[in-house]
Amino acid sequence: MAVYTEVSDEDLTGFLTQYDLGDVTxxxxxxxxxxxxxxxxxxxxxxxxxTLYEKRVRAEDLPYFLGLMHHLSDKxxxxxxxxxxxxxxxxxxxxxxxxxxxxxxxxLSPRRIQPEHCRLLGDALARMHVASEGFALHRDxxxxxxxxxxxxERSRARAHEVRPGLAEDLARxxxxxxxxxxxxxxxxxxxxxxxxxxxFFLGPRLSGFIDFYFACNDFYAYDLAVCLxxxxxxxxxxxxxxxxxxxxxxxxxxxxxxxAELEALPILARGASVxxxxxxxxxxxxxxxxxLVRPKDPLEYRDKLRFHQGxxxxxxxxxx
Amino acid sequence: MAVYTEVSDEDLTGFLTQYDLGDVTxxxxxxxxxxxxxxxxxxxxxxxxxTLYEKRVRAEDLPYFLGLMHHLSDKxxxxxxxxxxxxxxxxxxxxxxxxxxxxxxxxLSPRRIQPEHCRLLGDALARMHVASEGFALHRDxxxxxxxxxxxxERSRARAHEVRPGLAEDLARxxxxxxxxxxxxxxxxxxxxxxxxxxxFFLGPRLSGFIDFYFACNDFYAYDLAVCLxxxxxxxxxxxxxxxxxxxxxxxxxxxxxxxAELEALPILARGASVxxxxxxxxxxxxxxxxxLVRPKDPLEYRDKLRFHQGxxxxxxxxxx
Numbered sequence: 001m002a003v004y005t006e007v008s009d010e011d012l013t014g015f016l017t018q019y020d021l022g023d024v025t026x027x028x029x030x031x032x033x034x035x036x037x038x039x040x041x042x043x044x045x046x047x048x049x050x051t052l053y054e055k056r057v058r059a060e061d062l063p064y065f066l067g068l069m070h071h072l073s074d075k076x077x078x079x080x081x082x083x084x085x086x087x088x089x090x091x092x093x094x095x096x097x098x099x100x101x102x103x104x105x106x107x108l109s110p111r112r113i114q115p116e117h118c119r120l121l122g123d124a125l126a127r128m129h130v131a132s133e134g135f136a137l138h139r140d141x142x143x144x145x146x147x148x149x150x151x152x153e154r155s156r157a158r159a160h161e162v163r164p165g166l167a168e169d170l171a172r173x174x175x176x177x178x179x180x181x182x183x184x185x186x187x188x189x190x191x192x193x194x195x196x197x198x199x200f201f202l203g204p205r206l207s208g209f210i211d212f213y214f215a216c217n218d219f220y221a222y223d224l225a226v227c228l229x230x231x232x233x234x235x236x237x238x239x240x241x242x243x244x245x246x247x248x249x250x251x252x253x254x255x256x257x258x259x260a261e262l263e264a265l266p267i268l269a270r271g272a273s274v275x276x277x278x279x280x281x282x283x284x285x286x287x288x289x290x291x292l293v294r295p296k297d298p299l300e301y302r303d304k305l306r307f308h309q310g311x312x313x314x315x316x317x318x319x320x
Numbered sequence: 321m322a323v324y325t326e327v328s329d330e331d332l333t334g335f336l337t338q339y340d341l342g343d344v345t346x347x348x349x350x351x352x353x354x355x356x357x358x359x360x361x362x363x364x365x366x367x368x369x370x371t372l373y374e375k376r377v378r379a380e381d382l383p384y385f386l387g388l389m390h391h392l393s394d395k396x397x398x399x400x401x402x403x404x405x406x407x408x409x410x411x412x413x414x415x416x417x418x419x420x421x422x423x424x425x426x427x428l429s430p431r432r433i434q435p436e437h438c439r440l441l442g443d444a445l446a447r448m449h450v451a452s453e454g455f456a457l458h459r460d461x462x463x464x465x466x467x468x469x470x471x472x473e474r475s476r477a478r479a480h481e482v483r484p485g486l487a488e489d490l491a492r493x494x495x496x497x498x499x500x501x502x503x504x505x506x507x508x509x510x511x512x513x514x515x516x517x518x519x520f521f522l523g524p525r526l527s528g529f530i531d532f533y534f535a536c537n538d539f540y541a542y543d544l545a546v547c548l549x550x551x552x553x554x555x556x557x558x559x560x561x562x563x564x565x566x567x568x569x570x571x572x573x574x575x576x577x578x579x580a581e582l583e584a585l586p587i588l589a590r591g592a593s594v595x596x597x598x599x600x601x602x603x604x605x606x607x608x609x610x611x612l613v614r615p616k617d618p619l620e621y622r623d624k625l626r627f628h629q630g631x632x633x634x635x636x637x638x639x640x
Binding site: 006007008009010012023024025026027028029030031032040042104106107108110111112201202203 | 326327328329330332343344345346347348349350351352360362424426427428430431432521522523
């Protein structure tokens with residue numbers, strides 16, 4: 001939960017003169033998003049989200065994220081849509097930060113994942129991958145293979161504070177990933193951070209994805225690996241093969257998976273575990289005293305990593 | 321900013337079956353209210369706030385607060401209105417906490433106070449006092465005269481950690497207040513916590529008050545004293561007599577102040593300073609490691625107290 005930047009009424013009123021959104025009727029900080037400040041903005045024209053981009057999101061990446069939301073929306077994939085000002089620009093500045101107004105997406109993030117959520121997620125993820133085809137911009141995944149070692153080095157010396165032996169485990173695993181990471185799998189735009197917080201449901205349907213601020217170009221199957229971790233483990237970290245089967249099978253009904261993608265799932269899932277283990281480890285060791293956001297437990301992802309290390313093939317994920 | 325209790329989709333859906341509010345379309349924690357968990361709830365019928373009452377609010381006081389909102393609203397004073405369930409009850413339980421849905425009040429809290437805000441506030445505060453007449457319930461102000469000494473004793477031994485001499489200053493002041501506190505002033509329902517966070521404006525008008533969870537029966541003029549402190553000092557703690565004059569004069573155009581009320585203003589303002597100095601001091605010394613809410617600076621209220629200690633009569637507040 002997070003509102004890092006205070007926006008005064010004068011700041012807001014001045015900012016809104018650049019838009020054609022009518023008069024503001026309400027403005028409330030919302031407890032959503034760990035990286036940015038988000039506000040619910042209601043005007044005489046409708047309801048919107050105003051986002052101020054804080055740390056971690058680089059201003060030069062914003063045209064990629066905003067362009068992607070436009071592209072997906074044009075292709076009929078539901079996500080927030082950046083609202084352009086009178087000058088046609090949607091990316092501007094507020095309180096010294098890059099700021100964007102997006103349309104409000106109805107729906108609720110699930111707190112307790114049901115198998116049906118996973119089935120709907122697989123279908124929507126494949127539709128997103130298909131819809132993203134033809135998006136002209138490119139952004140490397142800086143939190144994939146080449147990013148892990150430098151990120152690890154920033155926490156390595158203190159990793160034992162979280163769990164003895166964690167540094168050694170990670171060093172060994174990163175070495176293995178560098179050796180065995182797949183090449184040449186089908187690539188395109190991936191969300192790369194598709195946790196339940198970022199997926200909205202409305203009654204029996206999935207109403208859309210939000211928070212595209214880690215989106216990048218990478219293996220499509222890597223997005224599935226992130227989802228296997230974020231959606232298919234129970235709170236006690238037991239793997240739920242039923243959820244995985246529903247996720248993967250509903251995905252491949254929309255976008256068939258190649259044999260190479262299926263076979264790469266275990267190593268991709270290990271990589272996806274290391275990615276979140278490393279960022280959580282860093283945040284755990286470096287979060288400032290008195291921070292308003294509680295860091296997430298890195299060890300959850302060490303347990304997930306161990307599960308995938310023991311997997312011998314895609315059958316473990318419920319596939320025939 | 322605060323969401324202390326996580327509400328799962330199942331909890332929410334189950335809870336809403338007790339109401340006639342249609343289907344939920346959105347549910348977001350909002351960064352508002354320090355004492356309770358607040359959620360913005362959108363349904364096919366409208367927009368609401370769901371509040372879960374956490375620490376400090378006693379369940380047995382809730383009928384007073386909710387009844388007051390009903391009473392004020394019936395009398396035409398704008399404030400959130402508790403929404404009754406199918407059984408006619410508005411106070412129920414969710415996730416082990418007392419919970420209430422209220423209507424959504426449009427408006428924005430001012431971040432930078434202008435003189436015009438104070439003029440509108442005085443008028444609205446007097447209208448609230450007049451509208452509250454006839455409200456049948458009674459609740460003592462447990463954060464007034466009789467509450468200060470016990471509250472002080474809980475922080476006294478460590479007050480020097482905040483500022484050397486603070487304990488001695490407070491002991492002397494509480495003694496003076498116990499000796500000189502007025503008696504027999506006009507009494508009724510007061511808001512008792514009317515900070516800018518709790519007052520909404522919409523364009524050129526004041527759209528209503530929120531957060532009645534410190535409301536109680538006490539001197540009407542004490543509410544003015546709280547407002548003098550919360551609205552009429554600049555960020556550098558200089559007193560702004562223009563704002564005070566506008567606040568008090570617009571108040572007394574609606575509800576005339578008796579001579580005894582005017583003369584009591586300096587001591588009431590000292591008492592109101594001590595009240596917030598003491599609760600802030602307690603929170604400052606006792607806030608848990610890693611808490612999600614930053615405690616507010618107690619010394620701001622020591623400075624305000626000093627100003628009022630130097631005041632010789634209501635003329636210092638801009639009155640003739």
